[in-house]
Amino acid sequence: MSPLEFVHVALDSLRTNRLRSALTMLGVIIGVAAVILLVALGQGTKNYVEEQFAGLGANILIVTPGKVETKGGPPIIGAAKHKLTLDDSRILEKKGYLFSGVAPVVFGAAEVRLASRSRNVTVLGVTKEFSDVRNIHVEVGNFVTDSDVEAKRRVCMLGRTVKRELFGNANALGQTVKISGARFRVMGVMERKGVSLGFDIDDIVFIPVRTAMDIFDTDALLEILLSVRNKNDIDSGKELARSLLFKNHNRHEDFTITNQAAMLSSLFTILDTLTYVLGGIAAISLLVGGIGIMNIMLVTVKERTNEIGIRKAVGARDRDILLQFLLESTTLSAAGGIGGMLLGTLGAGIIRIAVPKLPVAIPPWAIVLAFTFSVFVGIFFGVYPARKAAALHPIEALRYE
Amino acid sequence: MESAAASEPLLRLRKVSKIYEAGAQAVVGLTDVDLDIFPGDFLAVMGPSGSGKSTLMNILGCLDVPTSGAYEIKGGPVSSLSPEALASLRNREIGFIFQVFHLLPRYTAQRNVELPLLYAGVGREERSARALEALRAVGIEDRKDHLSNQLSGGQKQKVAIARALVNRPALLLADEPTGNLDSKSGGELLAILARLNAEGATIVLVTHDLSIARSAKKIVYIIDGRLVTSEKFREMRG
Numbered sequence: 180m181s182p183l184e185f186v187h188v189a190l191d192s193l194r195t196n197r198l199r200s201a202l203t204m205l206g207v208i209i210g211v212a213a214v215i216l217l218v219a220l221g222q223g224t225k226n227y228v229e230e231q232f233a234g235l236g237a238n239i240l241i242v243t244p245g246k247v248e249t250k251g252g253p254p255i256i257g258a259a260k261h262k263l264t265l266d267d268s269r270i271l272e273k274k275g276y277l278f279s280g281v282a283p284v285v286f287g288a289a290e291v292r293l294a295s296r297s298r299n300v301t302v303l304g305v306t307k308e309f310s311d312v313r314n315i316h317v318e319v320g321n322f323v324t325d326s327d328v329e330a331k332r333r334v335c336m337l338g339r340t341v342k343r344e345l346f347g348n349a350n351a352l353g354q355t356v357k358i359s360g361a362r363f364r365v366m367g368v369m370e371r372k373g374v375s376l377g378f379d380i381d382d383i384v385f386i387p388v389r390t391a392m393d394i395f396d397t398d399a400l401l402e403i404l405l406s407v408r409n410k411n412d413i414d415s416g417k418e419l420a421r422s423l424l425f426k427n428h429n430r431h432e433d434f435t436i437t438n439q440a441a442m443l444s445s446l447f448t449i450l451d452t453l454t455y456v457l458g459g460i461a462a463i464s465l466l467v468g469g470i471g472i473m474n475i476m477l478v479t480v481k482e483r484t485n486e487i488g489i490r491k492a493v494g495a496r497d498r499d500i501l502l503q504f505l506l507e508s509t510t511l512s513a514a515g516g517i518g519g520m521l522l523g524t525l526g527a528g529i530i531r532i533a534v535p536k537l538p539v540a541i542p543p544w545a546i547v548l549a550f551t552f553s554v555f556v557g558i559f560f561g562v563y564p565a566r567k568a569a570a571l572h573p574i575e576a577l578r579y580e
Numbered sequence: 581m582e583s584a585a586a587s588e589p590l591l592r593l594r595k596v597s598k599i600y601e602a603g604a605q606a607v608v609g610l611t612d613v614d615l616d617i618f619p620g621d622f623l624a625v626m627g628p629s630g631s632g633k634s635t636l637m638n639i640l641g642c643l644d645v646p647t648s649g650a651y652e653i654k655g656g657p658v659s660s661l662s663p664e665a666l667a668s669l670r671n672r673e674i675g676f677i678f679q680v681f682h683l684l685p686r687y688t689a690q691r692n693v694e695l696p697l698l699y700a701g702v703g704r705e706e707r708s709a710r711a712l713e714a715l716r717a718v719g720i721e722d723r724k725d726h727l728s729n730q731l732s733g734g735q736k737q738k739v740a741i742a743r744a745l746v747n748r749p750a751l752l753l754a755d756e757p758t759g760n761l762d763s764k765s766g767g768e769l770l771a772i773l774a775r776l777n778a779e780g781a782t783i784v785l786v787t788h789d790l791s792i793a794r795s796a797k798k799i800v801y802i803i804d805g806r807l808v809t810s811e812k813f814r815e816m817r818g
Contacts, residue, residue, distance in 0.1 A: 489682045494671020494699040496664050573643045
């Protein structure tokens with residue numbers, strides 16, 4: 180009996196029980212669709228996070244004040260006993276031969292006012308290095324210069340959102356706004372950066388770092404950003420910054436250096452694991468679908484005992500019967516697998532339309548794996564009923580009504 | 581099979597016994613049966629129900645193997661064969677005709693007849709041609725596309741004969757073939773068997789009905805698992 184004829188016979192008997200076949204298949208369809216959909220969701224989450232961090236630069240080290248023992252995250256703001264100062268920043272700039280940029284940042288919140296319009300925004304005091312290190316540039320006008328910093332000039336660069344809220348479509352360059360009551364000349368408007376992890380980067384006003392220290396009456400830095408010239412020097416750069424600051428802080432390690440890339444990669448590892456776990460949970464439902472197949476195949480074998488007897492009487496060998504039933508269960512699961520693939524892809528498409536922010540994506544391996552697994556489930560759960568069918572004694576089978 | 585020498589039996593049974601293990605108790609099905617069946621024979625096996633004629637028929641048909649004794653088909657021993665080899669023998673050498681027809685209900689008459697050819701590995705076109713030929717031989721070619729459960733009993737049994745014939749087996753084995761038929765269809769059926777025998781087919785007919793057994797050329801009697809003479813049979817039947 181040729182393989183094609185086996186398929187023919189299998190399809191024939193599935194067709195005679197359309198509803199039952201469809202319901203059995205549904206178990207596999209749901210399982211495969213669930214695997215594909217959940218993996219797509221996991222992948223989408225990862226893509227989302229990746230997008231949010233894009234442009235942040237993989238070769239950035241962040242120095243924050245205070246020492247935290249737990250690894251990974253930056254310390255809570257204000258927890259520091261010892262401050263980071265411009266002196267630290269200067270040392271890093273002078274002796275940090277591995278760094279292409281050193282950007283001290285002062286953080287503050289202030290009201291920005293233009294005539295009757297005002298807006299509470301985040302104000303960052305920065306130097307000219309900040310633009311390159313954080314990869315944020317002005318769209319029109321100029322960014323902070325060294326002389327702005329030295330002269331403590333009252334100039335500012337507005338983020339897109341701030342500019343729109345205060346000026347609308349009017350030209351902002353050269354205009355004067357009040358920040359915490361002090362008059363600032365608008366020297367530049369930043370390019371659009373969008374929202375990153377719920378934080379609107381376009382809702383920030385940048386001013387020279389020393390000016391910020393005056394306004395907020397502080398000499399403490401929020402952080403110092405270091406861009407490492409060569410990606411491979413991240414670790415040695417971290418060590419270099421540590422020893423320079425250690426010396427500068429009278430041999431106290433009262434600061435923390437975080438590696439952005441390492442943080443991200445550990446986050447991605449978590450997200451990958453999450454994707455696998457979701458896929459694995461969905462695979463359990465596929466397994467349940469397999470049990471459904473086994474159940475129905477056992478019923479089928481029982482119902483068709485007489486048929487099996489007839490086939491054996493006219494010369495079917497045990498292995499012909501085995502293959503016939505195995506092919507039937509495999510056809511069920513493979514058809515279910517294809518249906519599940521379509522349903523899962525459709526579901527992912529719907530999510531993409533319904534939640535455009537979540538870039539769901541179906542990795543090819545998920546489709547291949549889900550389908551292969553569904554076929555495997557059909558074979559695995561089909562073996563027992565098929566063996567039972569093949570092992571029937573022809574006389575007993577013929578006598579069965 | 582026509583070419584086989586008349587002295588050489590097609591089937592040969594020597595001291596064939598069959599004992600069934602039914603729980604702890606052993607049930608005797610057949611005891612020391614000696615039987616030769618020659619090419620062209622038309623033999624009726626006669627016996628009341630429970631006499632062991634079904635057991636004999638199952639062994640002749642390679643559906644079962646004897647517990648002891650020797651059984652040969654065309655000189656080849658059968659008793660020690662594997663299930664695979666028995667399946668192959670059933671496929672090539674035996675054609676079954678059952679009392680309850682045993683057709684696949686959702687298959688057409690033609691596909692039912694093609695079934696043995698399917699397991700013999702015959703290609704689609706030849707299968708179709710030979711099935712039609714077999715259906716023609718029993719005069720039911722016009723019903724080839726009917727599903728078997730749409731046929732009358734007589735028609736079903738004709739399809740079953742066509743299926744038994746289609747692989748040109750050495751032996752046709754009919755188990756109460758008229759048992760589920762009215763007398764007209766039954767008569768028609770026996771006529772077909774007689775004609776096939778006249779054309780060279782070897783037939784073993786198992787029945788409990790003497791009037792049907794009489795259509796065979798030769799009758800053997802079986803009681804309590806033993807072959808007996810007709811006188812002894814009549815005596816025991818009272």
